[in-house]
Amino acid sequence: MGIYFYWGEDSFAIAQAVKALKQQTLDPMWESFNFDKFSPEQSDAVVQALNQAMTPPFGTGNRLVWLSETTLAQRCPEEMLSELDRTLTALPDTTTLLLTSSSKPDGRLKSTKLLQTHATIQEFSLIPPWKTELIRTQVQRVAQEFDLKLTSKAIDYITEAVGNDTRQLYSELEKLKVFAADSKKPLDESAIAPLITASTQSSLQLLAAIRQGKTAQALELVADLLRQNEPALRIVSTLVGQFRLRLWIKLMLESGERDDREIAKAAELGNPKQLYFLKQELQSASLQQLQQVLPILLELEFSLKRGSDETITLQTKVIELCQIFQFRK
Structure with a gap:
């Protein structure tokens, strides 16, 4: 055969x-x-x-x-x-x-x-977490397998909520298929939000707290994620992808690029409409600050893979990351 x-x-x-x-x-x-x-x-x-x-x-x-x-x-x-x-x-x-x-x-x-x-x-390799357009395509493909109709915003929501976790994607869409029953109308974001386990969303909240230098809030989010049994390496994967995306955009802006289409293409931004909001966000962060982040995250990933205590290691590195953004440069 x-x-x-x-x-x-x-x-x-x-x-x-x-x-x-x-x-x-x-x-x-x-x-x-x-x-x-x-x-x-x-x-x-x-x-x-x-x-x-x-x-x-x-x-x-x-x-x-x-x-x-x-x-x-x-x-x-x-x-x-x-x-x-x-x-x-x-x-x-x-x-x-x-x-x-x-x-x-x-x-x-x-x-x-x-x-x-x-x-x-x-x-059968996992899609890198920063390649959101490929993840979005995967969401669309699996939704078609389930014969599940979703609006564009619903697809975007699932892409951000699930990330590159294929197992969770199938689990969430199977749940939505049961919820939709024989409905002919595509499910929108407001309909699916209460049903989706958005652990990646919590990781994005952690990213926001780090970027704002809010150490106490960031540590609380770390504790929440671990209580939800979110794998530490997946938390790191989301942070790496999101900070890498922001670093690319900042580099393009600092180099003088003003064409949003070129910036979105270089940063592999899945939804170019997000660029406006990311540019606004990045006004409060310097290129130097963003460049300091990825080495710390790589150290964190290395320590976790060597078997270091998840809670202590995450807390220590999150404190370091928050300290980077506590001073405007």
């Missing part, structure tokens, strides 16, 4: 693609016999998966073998490479072999080149 390699950080999107592949491949009546998933915790997972892939299916339908979180495209011993080569070149037509990984394939490896020759490789 085919060989597929899915990779990227968007685990929910990969899970959706795997679900679709199962529906295409398996007979539901025989799924328990013909579907096998091998995880890296299992001993000899690769060997077992490749052996199972050569086994004919039972009953009707085809066989699907899934080797999850594989490292074959990052490191592959010579004996494993030989086994992989034998399997990929002789895979029965009745078998679909799926490999998934959160890491990018290393194009220098022989195993990766082998997969590039025989497999359909698809990337």
